[in-house]
Amino acid sequence: MDVIIDEEKWLAEGIASVQQNAFYMLRAVDSDNLREALKYSAQMLSELRTSKLSPHKYFELYMRAFDELRKLELFFKDESRHGVHVSDLYELVQHAGNVLPRLYLLCTVGSVYMKSKEVSCKDILKDLVEMCRAVQHPIRGLFLRSYLCQVTRDKLPDIGSEYKGVGDSVLDAVDFVLQNFMEMNKLWVRLQHQGPAQVAEKREKERNELRDLVGKNLHILSQIEGVDLEMYRDTVLPKILEQVVNSKDELAQHYLMDCIIQVFPDEYHLQTLDILLAACPQLQPTVDIKTVLSQLMERLSNYAASSTEVSDHSLALLVSSFDTICLLTMSILQVLPEFLQVEAFAKLNNAIGKVIEAQIDMPIVGAITLYTSLLMFTLRVHPDRLDYVDLVLGACVRKLSGKPKLEDSRATKQIIALLSAPLDKYNDAVTALTLSNYPCIMDYLDNDTNKVMAMVIIQNILKNYTCISTADQVEALFELIKGLIRDIDESPGDELDEEDFKEEQNSVARLIHMLYNDDPDEMLKIICTVQRHIMTGGQRRLPFTVPPLVFSALKVNSLVRRLQGQDGEADGEEAPASPKQIFRLMNQTIEALSSVPSPDLALRLYLQCAEAASDCDLEPIAYEFFTQAFILYEEDIADSKAQFTAIHLIIGTLQRMAVFGVENRDTLTHKATGYSAKLLKKADQCRAVYACSHLFWVDEQDGIKDGERVLLCLKRSLRIANAAQQMANVTRGSSGPVTLFVEILNKYLYFFEKGNPKVTSSAIQGLVELIRTEMQSETSTPDQGTTAFFNSTLRYIQFQKQKGGLMGEKYDPVKL
Amino acid sequence: MASRRRKLLKIIILGDSGFVNKKFSNQYKATIGADFLTKELQFEDRLFTLQIWDTAGQERFQSLGVAFYRGADCCVLTYDVNVMKSFENLNRWRDEFLLQASPSDPDNFPFILLGNKVDVDNGSSRVVSEKKAKAWCMSKGNIPYFETSAKDGTNVEEAFMCIAKNAIKNEPEEEMYVPDTIDMTNRAHSQTSSGCEC
Ligand SMILES: Nc1nc2c(ncn2[C@@H]2O[C@H](COP(=O)(O)OP(=O)(O)O)[C@@H](O)[C@H]2O)c(=O)[nH]1
C-alpha cells in the first residue's frame, strides 16, 4: 500500500518538475533562445532518470516529456529562429551533461536532421542506435529506444519514401529496426535478473508491462513496405527468430511469437511456415506453444474461410442435393491453391508432432488442444481430406495410448471438442463412422464422457436426419455409442441420475427409428445388428429399446409386402428377409422383456406383431403371438386395472384380425370372453363382456356376423350389471350400475341399427323401461352424469324415430 | 505569442475498426502499443501538424496503458458497420477516453464518429444503419459522423478535414502553467538513486 502511495507521490513530483522545466523551456523557445531551451529541456528530461516508478507510471511521465519534446522539435526545425544549422545542432546537443537527456535530445535533433534530407539517413540511424547503448538501465533504456523508434519511423528508407537518399536502401531501415529490437530484447530479458529474488514476481509483472515496447519494433518492420516476401523470408524472420530462440526466456519467447504471428500478414506466414514452425521446438520447454500455434492456425483458417465466404454461401443451397464434401473441395481448390501448394497441413502436423515430442512434460490437455486446432484447420482448409482428419485423430490416439483413461476434466472437454468437430463440419455422422481412429479415441474416455460424446453423436444424427442405411454403418455406430447401449464395466452405476438415464435411452430409441434401408434384405441385416446390440443392454434399457426395434422390424414386413405386390410373386418364404423370419426374431426380442419384467409392454408388442402377421396372412404366426399374449395375461398381469386395459387391447386387436379360420378364432374369442367374465370388479366384467360382443360382429363385407352370440354377450353383461346393482343396494351409495345399463342400451342400439336380427325393438323398449325404474327407485340421489347420458340416449332414439325412412320405420315400434 | 508555437494537433483514434495505416492493406497486420503518424495540413493560412495516434485493437497489445490520451485535441471513434459489437462498444471507448484523457471541458470535447468498412460486400453485410449511428451521435451532443472506407478511400479526406477543423476549434487558451514558488532545480541531481550515471 505504502509503495503505491509513494509511487503516486514520486510521479506527481516528477510531473511537476517536468511541467516546470517545460515552462521555462517554452519561454526560452518563445524568445528564440536555444541555449536556455536546451538547458531546461535537459533538466526536464533528467526526470526520466528516476528508478522509483513502475513501467506504467514511468510511461505517464515519459508521455509528458514526449509531448513537450514535440514542441522543441518544431523549434529545432526552424533554423531561422535559432540560427544554428541542424548539423551543428546535432553536435551541440551532445554536450548535455547526463547521458539520458543527451540521448533524448540527440534522437530529437537526429529526427530533424533526417527530415532536412541533408544527410544520409542510414548514417544517422546507425549513429543513434549505437549511441543508445550508453543506457543500460533496462526501463530507461527501453523507453529511450522506443522514443528512438517512434521519432525515426516516418523517415526510414523505404520504397516510395522521400527520405530514401541515394546511398540508402530498405535494408538499412530493416537493419536499424532489427538492431534496435535486439538491443531492446536484451534489456528486457535482463530485467529479470535484477534485484533480489524476493521481488521476482513484481519484476515479472513489470516485464509484462514493458513488452509492447519491444513488440513495437516488429510492428514497425511489418509496416515497411520494402520488406517483401523474399526479404521477410531470408532476412527479417530468421533474424527475429534467432533473437527469440537465443533469449532463452519464457515470457519473451511466448510474447514475441505471438507478435510475429499477429503483425505479419497471412501470405507471409503461409510461405514461411517451415521457418516459423522450425523455431517452435527450440523454444523453452515452459513456453505455451499450443496457444501460439493455435493462434497461427486460427489466423490461417480465418484467412481460408474469408477467401471462400462468397462461394460458401451459394453452396449452402446446393448441399442438400449434392455431395457436400465434393463441392467444397472444388471451391476451395479454386480459391486456395496456395494452401495446397505449401502443404500447410503437412507442415503444421509435423511441427505439432515435434513440439509434443520435445515437450515431454506437456500435460495431455495441451497436446489435445493442439490436435484440436490442427483438426479445425484441416476441416476448414481441406474439408475433402478425411485422411487428414483421421491422421490427426490417429496422432491423438498414439498420444493417449498406454495412458490410463482420462480424468482431467479439461482434457475430456477438449476431446469432446475434437470429436465433435468433424460431426459439426460434415453434419453427417456417417462420415465420422469412416474414420478408423474415431472409436479408438472414444475408448480413452471415462464412462461419463463417453456417454456425453455418444449423445453428441446421436443428437447430430437426429438433428440432421442422417440416414444410416447399411448394417455395417449400424455396427460401427453402435460400437461408438456402446456406452449408452450397455454397462461398460461391472458397476451398473446406481449413482446414475434417473432423468439423464431416461433421456439417453429415449435418444437411443429415436436413433433406432432413423436406421432405414429400402431394401428389405439390408434392412433385415440392420434389424439383426441392432437386436444383437440392444439385447446386451440389460433389464433397465430393454423397455426403451425393444419397442422401436419391433416397430422398425414391422416396417420391413410392409416393405416386403409392397415388393411382393409389385412382383406379383408370393414366395416370401425363401427370400432372406421373409416375414416369417422377422416374426421369429421379434418373438425372441419381445421375450427378452420377461427378464425385466415388463408384461404390459410385452403384451402390447405381441398384439402388435399378431396384427402385423395377420396383415401378412400368416395365421399360425398370428395365433402364436396371441397365445404368447394370453400366457402373459394369465401368468404375469395381476393388477386388476392392468388386466382391464389388457383385455380391451386383446379384444380390440382380435376384432380386427381377419386371418383366423373358424376354429382358431373360436378358441381365441372363447378365451377372451372367459377372461372378461373373470375380472375382479363387476363393473369391469360387465364392460369387458359387452365389448366382447364385437368379436362376433365385424362390420365389414366378409366379417363374421353371429347375431346369436352377440346377444348372448349382451345378455350376459346385463346379468352382471344386475348383480352389480344388487351388490350396490347392499353396500349403498355407489351410483355406478345404472350407468352400466345405459352403456348396454347403447350397445343394443348399435347392433339394432347394424341389422342384427336377434336384437329387437322390444328388447330395447324393455331396457329403457328397466332403466327408468331403476333411476326412480334408486336410493341415493340420481347421478347427474348418468341422467344426462340416459337423456341424450333417449333423444337419439327420438331423433331416429322422427327421421323417417328405413331407420325411422325400424325404430317405430319403440315407444318411449 | 502562444499562437506561434501552438501548431501541433493531437488526435486519438479509438474503436474496434482500424482506420489509419500508412497505406491500406487488405491483409491484417496488428498494431502493437500506440503508434502515431504525422500529417501536415494547411488551414486558413496556418500550417498544422496533425499527430494521429492509432491504438492496438487487441487488448493484449496495449500493455502499458493509455497515458498517451492526455492532451488530445480531438478523439475519433471508429466502428465497423458490419459488426454490431463494435458499435455497441462505442460508449465504452468514449467513457474510457474521457476518464483517462480527462479533458478540461469533457462536455464539449470534440469527438467524431466514423462508420468504417462500408465497402465490405458492397454493403450487404452491413448491420448498423446510418440512422442508428446518427441517433447515437445526436445523443452525444451532435457528434459529426462519416461513413468511410479505408479501403477505397470513401470519405477519408472529408473526415480528416472535419477532424482537423474540430481539433483547431477546440484550441483552448493555453493551459496556463504557473511555476511553483519552490525552486526545484536541484531535485534532479539528488533523486537518482541507482548510482548509474545515465
Ligand atoms: N474492407 C475494409 N477493411 C478495412 C477497412 N479499414 C480497415 N480494414 C481492415 O481492418 C484491419 C485493421 O485492423 P486494425 O483494426 O488496425 O487491427 P488492430 O491494429 O489490431 O487494432 C486490416 O486488416 C484492414 O485491412 C475498410 O474500410 N474496409
Ligand SMILES: [Mg+2]
Ligand atoms: Mg491497427
